[in-house]
Amino acid sequence: MISFYPGPSQVYEKVPKWVKVAFDEGILGINHRSGRFEKMLAQVYQLLQEKLGVPADYTISFVSSATECWEIIAQSFVQESSFHLYNGAFGEKWCRTTKPLVAETAGYKFDFQEGLDLDQVIIPEDVEVICLTHNETSNGTQIRPSLVTALRENYPDTLIAVDATSSMAGVALNFDQADLWFASVQKCFGLPAGMGILICSPAAAARAEELQRRDHYNSWLKLRDNAIKLQTHLTPNVLDIYLLQQSMLERKPIDKVEEKVFTRYQQWSEFIPQLSGVDWLVKQEALRSRTVLALEGDPATLSALHQKAEVAGFTLGKGYGSWKKSTLRIANFPAMKRDAIDGLQTALLT
Amino acid sequence: MISFYPGPSQVYEKVPKWVKVAFDEGILGINHRSGRFEKMLAQVYQLLQEKLGVPADYTISFVSSATECWEIIAQSFVQESSFHLYNGAFGEKWCRTTKPLVAETAGYKFDFQEGLDLDQVIIPEDVEVICLTHNETSNGTQIRPSLVTALRENYPDTLIAVDATSSMAGVALNFDQADLWFASVQKCFGLPAGMGILICSPAAAARAEELQRRDHYNSWLKLRDNAIKLQTHLTPNVLDIYLLQQSMLERKPIDKVEEKVFTRYQQWSEFIPQLSGVDWLVKQEALRSRTVLALEGDPATLSALHQKAEVAGFTLGKGYGSWKKSTLRIANFPAMKRDAIDGLQTALLT
Structure with a gap:
């Protein structure tokens, strides 16, 4: 099937071949604190920059899923207020997941047949992060690049977080127009499920530094501290990282x-x-x-x-x-x- | 290597073969809301009961790592107090991870050369969960079954949580003597890293029901609600679940x-x-x-x-x-x- x-x-047809190589070369059981793993991680970061156009000063982290990113954002980059723009089930769920974690969480639901008209939305000035779903998997809508650019222009000093679960690695994203981007590898990356990718701008990093929230095992500052050392905060999905490396090497x-x-x-x-x-x-x-x-x-x-x-x-x-x-x-x-x-x-x- | x-x-040598079969049969891209996935999940639960001796009334959940279980326990089964018995780095880290999440978190460090003498420990009566590391990976100590039994006898009404990261599936555990058990698949399960297993007793389930904490994406009640429907709360590591199924089928x-x-x-x-x-x-x-x-x-x-x-x-x-x-x-x-x-x-x- x-x-x-x-x-x-469907995953890339070379996945079984890569897994065989990974086993033969001992990568399936590789220690994630070893030099060999660090080297692989460094190359994966570089490949994501080269092949997807992730800016070199953005921090890349590997987490367990895109859903986990909803929580990481609420618990690391935000103190009190989160604002959600959505037109379908996943954007709404992101808002609902944030509510128990961030005191002032508000949302604006737009008609999926009409698209988002920024002139119609009133976003309170003190909002800390504006959350947008790039590709709403439930109804098959997708945000055009110009909308992210317009949002950036309208709110130059607010963090913008974009759920690109089903579009990252499939369409070109203007990473520099937003601060937090995330996706899952089982969509456009064509890899087995079990890993998410979180990409963070220098502005978002600075905000996390300011807030100094380290209260959760997956607090972004802990992810970042490890990323700098080419490490991960917990034993990562090494196989998916390896498959990402191999697939990116072959990707246009x-x-x-x-x-x-x-x-x-x-x-x-x-x-x-x-x-x-x-x-x-x-x-x-x-x-x-x-x-x-x-x-x-x-x-x-x-x-x-x-x-x-x-x-x-x-x-x-x-x-x-x-x-x-x-x-x-x-x-x-x-x-x-x-x-x-x-x-x-x-x-x-x- | x-x-x-x-x-x-080292993972089981059959892993690459199983991955090949998984690809050929379309399991690598299987939808986790499909009947085929539900059937696989049901069999994995049954195999873990049969092969590891997990009691039938305990709930099994698949999460991203054992480390995530530290947080799930703090955020789903505990309101105010957590008590940690440890002799090494991982037990201590569990205690440290719990501190920002649970107001009264206390620990008792015992000498790893002496072992734990329960008569020496004063655990406050109102503690909600006692946390113990079954196998301390940092120093190579392991708790004998009699100690867990003694702990259960001394504290019959307190939840007991056991980190069995490096021992579950390698040695026999008396699951009925404690309430929360967890492990990672990259240790005694012999599988690629990227998944944790959390096992929960009826008593712990009742406590979670009482607390009704649903404030996090991985709140245990959400995990449980999905487990009953043979679903998972987020896209799981399907490949590791499949490899777990195959390895358990062949296991003694x-x-x-x-x-x-x-x-x-x-x-x-x-x-x-x-x-x-x-x-x-x-x-x-x-x-x-x-x-x-x-x-x-x-x-x-x-x-x-x-x-x-x-x-x-x-x-x-x-x-x-x-x-x-x-x-x-x-x-x-x-x-x-x-x-x-x-x-x-x-x-x-x-």
């Missing part, structure tokens, strides 16, 4: 990867009208995610499509939350093979 | 595994006197760990042993913390192969 679920999803720079993702999105856009009974969930083309495609239809039609895919050896993603029965989702992640996409499309048309 | 580091350490019951570990410990005990210039760090045989062997010697002698091992393709563990330069450590975990142990011993004698 090849999985088009929007994460965990992000603008080339984005080009591939965009081209495939275009092809899906031409293909979808051929399917009767389904339509894009998101009506405005400009608001649609390029990495997670959400289609709506009546349950019987969607069920038939799931069935056709299944028989041909492909798993489609179900809908999420309130869209569970009225949508299906398709991952358009870089690790998907061209022939798998062709195979799936053929199966859906039969 | 074959690693005798006491975790991350814990009393047989313990027998192997004990026999090998005996053989190490006969071997060590043949090495000149080193001796056990822990002088009383009864206090020594059966899974993590710590030897002391002068830095030059230890360095020579590291060197001899290295040349022959084996990595020995360095000392930890204050014992960094005066000890070396050797993992005696179940995944070590007999011929690797023979090879290492031969190398050390040359």
